[in-house]
Amino acid sequence: MSQENKGFFKKFHDTINQGIDDVTKKNFANLECNAKRVSYLCSLPVVKSYDLTVDIEKCQAGGEFPVKKDLEKAKQLKDEGNNAVQKGDWGKALELYSQSMLFMPKKETEEMSILLANRSAALNHLEQYEDTLADIRRSLALGYPRHLRYKVYERKARTLLVLKRNQEAIIAFQDTISALDEANKLDKEKRQKMRTDAKLMLEILNKGLVMAGNPKDPEPLKKVPPKPKLPGNHNKKYPATSESVEINQNGIRGRFATATRDIEAGEILLVESPHSGALLNEYCRTHCHNCYVKCPIPIPCPTCPNVIFCSDKCLEVAQKTYHAYECHILPLLWKSGCSITCHLAIRMITQNKKEYFVNINKELETEITGPYKTEDYKSIYNLVAHEDKRTKQDFLHRTQMAIFLLKLLEICGYFDGKPRDKPIDLSQIKSMAVDEKYNDDISLFGGLLLRNLQVLQFNAHEVFELQCQKPKVGKNIIKHEGNSVFLAGAVFPTLALFNHSCDPSVVRYFCGSKIVVRAVKNIKKGEEIGENYGPIFTTVPKEKRRADLKERYWFECHCIPCKQNWPLYEEMNEKYMRFKCDSDRPCPNVIAVPYDCKDFMVQCGFCQQYTNVLKGLKSLQDTDIIYRTGRTAMEEGKYGEAMKKFIEVLKLYDATLAPPYKSYYDCVQDLRRCMLAIGNYSIV
Numbered sequence: 267m268s269q270e271n272k273g274f275f276k277k278f279h280d281t282i283n284q285g286i287d288d289v290t291k292k293n294f295a296n297l298e299c300n301a302k303r304v305s306y307l308c309s310l311p312v313v314k315s316y317d318l319t320v321d322i323e324k325c326q327a328g329g330e331f332p333v334k335k336d337l338e339k340a341k342q343l344k345d346e347g348n349n350a351v352q353k354g355d356w357g358k359a360l361e362l363y364s365q366s367m368l369f370m371p372k373k374e375t376e377e378m379s380i381l382l383a384n385r386s387a388a389l390n391h392l393e394q395y396e397d398t399l400a401d402i403r404r405s406l407a408l409g410y411p412r413h414l415r416y417k418v419y420e421r422k423a424r425t426l427l428v429l430k431r432n433q434e435a436i437i438a439f440q441d442t443i444s445a446l447d448e449a450n451k452l453d454k455e456k457r458q459k460m461r462t463d464a465k466l467m468l469e470i471l472n473k474g475l476v477m478a479g480n481p482k483d484p485e486p487l488k489k490v491p492p493k494p495k496l497p498g499n500h501n502k503k504y505p506a507t508s509e510s511v512e513i514n515q516n517g518i519r520g521r522f523a524t525a526t527r528d529i530e531a532g533e534i535l536l537v538e539s540p541h542s543g544a545l546l547n548e549y550c551r552t553h554c555h556n557c558y559v560k561c562p563i564p565i566p567c568p569t570c571p572n573v574i575f576c577s578d579k580c581l582e583v584a585q586k587t588y589h590a591y592e593c594h595i596l597p598l599l600w601k602s603g604c605s606i607t608c609h610l611a612i613r614m615i616t617q618n619k620k621e622y623f624v625n626i627n628k629e630l631e632t633e634i635t636g637p638y639k640t641e642d643y644k645s646i647y648n649l650v651a652h653e654d655k656r657t658k659q660d661f662l663h664r665t666q667m668a669i670f671l672l673k674l675l676e677i678c679g680y681f682d683g684k685p686r687d688k689p690i691d692l693s694q695i696k697s698m699a700v701d702e703k704y705n706d707d708i709s710l711f712g713g714l715l716l717r718n719l720q721v722l723q724f725n726a727h728e729v730f731e732l733q734c735q736k737p738k739v740g741k742n743i744i745k746h747e748g749n750s751v752f753l754a755g756a757v758f759p760t761l762a763l764f765n766h767s768c769d770p771s772v773v774r775y776f777c778g779s780k781i782v783v784r785a786v787k788n789i790k791k792g793e794e795i796g797e798n799y800g801p802i803f804t805t806v807p808k809e810k811r812r813a814d815l816k817e818r819y820w821f822e823c824h825c826i827p828c829k830q831n832w833p834l835y836e837e838m839n840e841k842y843m844r845f846k847c848d849s850d851r852p853c854p855n856v857i858a859v860p861y862d863c864k865d866f867m868v869q870c871g872f873c874q875q876y877t878n879v880l881k882g883l884k885s886l887q888d889t890d891i892i893y894r895t896g897r898t899a900m901e902e903g904k905y906g907e908a909m910k911k912f913i914e915v916l917k918l919y920d921a922t923l924a925p926p927y928k929s930y931y932d933c934v935q936d937l938r939r940c941m942l943a944i945g946n947y948s949i950v
């Protein structure tokens with residue numbers, strides 16, 4: 267998640283590194299807490315004299331992320347949209363009107379209302395009726411010109427008719443007739459014709475309703491994203507998980523998740539909203555800034571030209587919290603070249619008011635006694651940060667990032683509790699160091715930002731979307747063949763307590779911004795529930811896996827495949843079957859039985875008891891057919907059906923055989939693909 271080599275942050279970083287001598291470095295290395303590290307660096311002449319205005323000026327010069335709305339550009343895009351309408355290209359018109367809205371200045375309410383009305387016409391032609399109504403509602407709320415209102419009321423009435431909401435349609439036709447009185451620019455004849463048509467419609471509708479006994483309108487269709495649910499009860503201390511999961515702890519591995527009972531493949535184990543998340547800037551014009559879903563009908567931020575939302579609700583959440591502060595600093599943050607981790611680190615602050623942190627600061631390091639809440643900053647603050655293993659260079663680098671983020675907090679008005687309502691004014695900003703009048707804030711928020719950066723290094727997750735090509739006409743959507751695309755970074759406090767395994771027992775996918783974790787294997791009571799941080803034993807050799815994990819997450823992996831040297835998928839031996847020892851005493855041994863073995867009973871070399879191989883083989887004889895039925899269902903896009911078959915196969919396998927073997931991992935892999943396919947995906 268790092269890209270600090272691009273943008274001006276690199277210049278700041280180099281300036282500081284070259285500008286501090288060995289004594290200063292030593293003094294810095296001796297500091298024992300994050301707050302002191304940031305305050306100290308902030309007070310150095312090299313930071314105070316770093317002129318940020320040059321960098322800001324470059325950002326304001328335009329380019330990919332403009333700093334303000336642009337009426338000219340908005341009008342030009344609107345004209346292009348109107349041209350697309352002339353050509354009957356309603357899809358293009360929709361796109362162009364949406365782009366135009368992004369650049370329309372907030373004060374141009376009438377222009378915006380016209381754009382919304384125009385977009386509603388495009389949506390109506392594209393048969394997106396609920397969205398048509400939503401844009402008409404927004405257009406009227408913004409004061410769509412009175413002399414034109416007959417148009418949107420009539421469109422509304424006809425849209426409602428398609429949706430069979432006749433009672434509402436009657437009101438809309440009545441509104442059309444009233445609005446025609448104000449349509450002073452409309453040709454007299456046309457006006458008369460529209461009035462007659464609307465009256466006729468009213469007559470027909472009223473008669474129809476009386477004959478049908480005045481039925482109620484159907485409920486509006488709501489676009490609700492699928493709501494994943496935990497089955498049964500949830501864990502009382504960790505409500506994001508099911509009660510089949512508990513969090514344990516030991517001195518070497520820290521906290522990790524285990525099963526409180528036998529868990530079946532397919533069970534949902536965790537559903538969690540992010541404590542914080544931040545969208546990558548390359549998706550700022552295509553995906554919702556708040557929940558990361560794709561937005562074909564965007565609602566732009568009213569004050570900046572860079573972000574869009576999927577709904578009024580997402581816009582409201584963002585505007586009332588983090589985006590109020592971030593609105594005018596986003597171009598600076600994005601053009602700095604800082605990684606998504608930096609954006610997340612500042613988002614963890616901007617989403618709450620200053621008072622929230624001032625109030626909880628003293629108790630941040632005390633134990634969490636009640637339920638572990640996703641929105642509670644304390645649960646994030648206490649995630650693994652490996653502060654004791656950090657080098658002074660690491661601290662210095664991250665402290666520089668914290669200083670830049672701290673400066674952004676000052677610029678956006680966070681310390682004064684007054685969100686900036688205009689683009690950045692250069693005359694107010696000089697140095698990279700925050701003004702000394704904010705010394706208390708430098709210490710508090712500098713310390714928190716530095717902690718956030720450390721925590722996120724080990725605990726952030728990538729939010730991804732599965733993208734698949736539009737299916738050819740007449741073909742099924744084969745969603746499981748999509749590409750996984752990294753959209754955003756996010757931190758999920760409960761999921762962050764799961765340790766890594768090179769043979770993970772879960773798969774994770776997204777429903778909007780919510781993460782869902784599901785068992786992809788049968789897990790025995792007391793067994794660890796392993797997440798995967800990247801390398802998987804079937805595809806990555808042990809030495810490489812361990813080296814990657816050490817470098818990226820700072821631990822030695824001792825999962826079973828690492829400890830027992832399990833082979834890569836390609837190297838799994840297909841001449842033997844790995845029978846579980848069937849002894850009446852529990853025995854952990856695995857007996858390798860050749861496929862051509864003629865014996866009915868084989869002796870375990872560990873407990874000396876005999877295992878009935880024939881009985882085992884009999885129980886497995888249908889697995890091939892069941893697996894193939896599952897594969898066919900999967901290819902046809904019937905994921906629920908396919909999953910049932912794969913789960914059945916895994917049950918049969920687990921009763922007799924012990925992994926690793928190829929057919930087991932084929933089945934796990936297919937189950938995983940089905941789960942991903944029913945999660946978050948979009949068609950490109």
Ligand SMILES: C[S@@+](CC[C@H](N)C(=O)[O-])C[C@H]1O[C@@H](n2cnc3c(N)ncnc32)[C@H](O)[C@@H]1O
Pocket residue numbers: 518519520521522649650724725762763764765766767819820821822823824825
């Ligand atoms: C996302 S956290 C996982 C939860 C963490 N154990 C805790 O106590 O909060 C990642 C950190 O957990 C530890 N960890 C994760 N998987 C591990 C494993 N398989 N063996 C040992 N430590 C592991 C490492 O310290 C790693 O940096």
